[in-house]
Amino acid sequence: MPVELAFESLGEGPPVVILHGLFGAGRNWTQMAQALATDHRVILPDARNHGASPWSESMSYPDMAQDVAALIEREGLQQPVVIGHSMGGKTAMALALAQPQAIGGMAVIDIAPQPYADQFGTYVAAMRSLDVAAATSRRELQQALATKLGPTAPVDFLLQNLRRHGERFDWRINLMATSMCMGDLCGFPQALPPCCYDGPALFVHGADSDYVPPDAVPGIRALFPQAELLSIPDAGHWVHADQPAALLAVLQDWLRRVGSIATTTHKR
Template identity: 70%
Template structure:
């Protein structure tokens, strides 16, 4: 069963749904959404087990795509454009490939329809191993940095910390995230023969290893009309590293895709 996702919405115009990545929340994309809201109605949902959305034991890409489809139907959105980063990008691809008539186009940021290995499991383990309830936020930050090393996105992970009744807890469902990590790092095998013929933009951070030119043949096997853009001086978190360059690319693509949809 799909879950009813928490979300924020702003602006008016053609609908755009932005899907955040693992360990994130819709609010991570507020700056981008505020800029797009001049021309679009922008929706920022929290994925299941993230932010203010409900928790669940499982979080496959098929399930998360159904959650987004339920939001589209609940809000009576007419074929929105779906933008997704990392985990959200895989969710966006899954939605487009499994329900191609539900979306007008997809923009996928720094991820490909491939399997990945990385440090995400170590992030979950480090967060679960901390007794955050009675600790101060600076102590939690220091402990995460010591556990994960200098290059870990500690400040980003700390955004999952919430205070309730003078005690800290994690917004993120760490148990489910850890148990589902293999699926989250993979891409649904059931979609290998699917096709999405609509507009598709893939944006890579030039300093990131997640989306390389070598991935393009596999991308175009699923998304024949895919365009690939690279943003200079941006790592995996493109929206944090180069927000204006990302906005420029998204705006150009959205305007072109909107014009195509109206013809």
């Protein structure tokens, strides 16, 4: 059963829905959304178990795709373009394959329709091991998490999930469900309809990331035959943080072309 996702809405015009990645929230994409909102209505949902959205025991991609489909229906969005990063990209792909009529295009950022090794279980375990309720400051928790994970871990990003209620801290993210569902999150569902999505599709990856290796390309093209693949230099997995201007330019150009295709099709 879909959960009712919390979201923010910016701008007016053709709709765009941006789906964040694991440990993130819609607000992580605010800067990008503000730029796109000059020509579009941009929706920034929080995924289930993230941000202000409800918690659930399941985090399968078909379920999360249903959440987005329900949001699209509730808001009366007419075939929005769906942009997704990492976990959000897999959710976008699951939605496109299951309900292609619901969207007008799909852009996937630094992820492919394939399983990955678990790179995030250690983050979840370290976050769960912190006694956040007993902590007296955010700095205390930052130091503790950095000690557990090491100097290269994205500690500040992970701590965006920390919130304070009066004198106590707790987590916005459902760490228990995330831990239990890590297999689903690292995988890609095999039980989707045996078809492809032949609408507009863009796959953008960071040139310094290993999430979209060359051997992933045949799988992308099999499921998304209209896919355009682009690489952004000097960017890792978090392309929107490493090279925001370059990613924005790519998305704006692609959205213009998708809008032109939609207009031409409508006129016919």
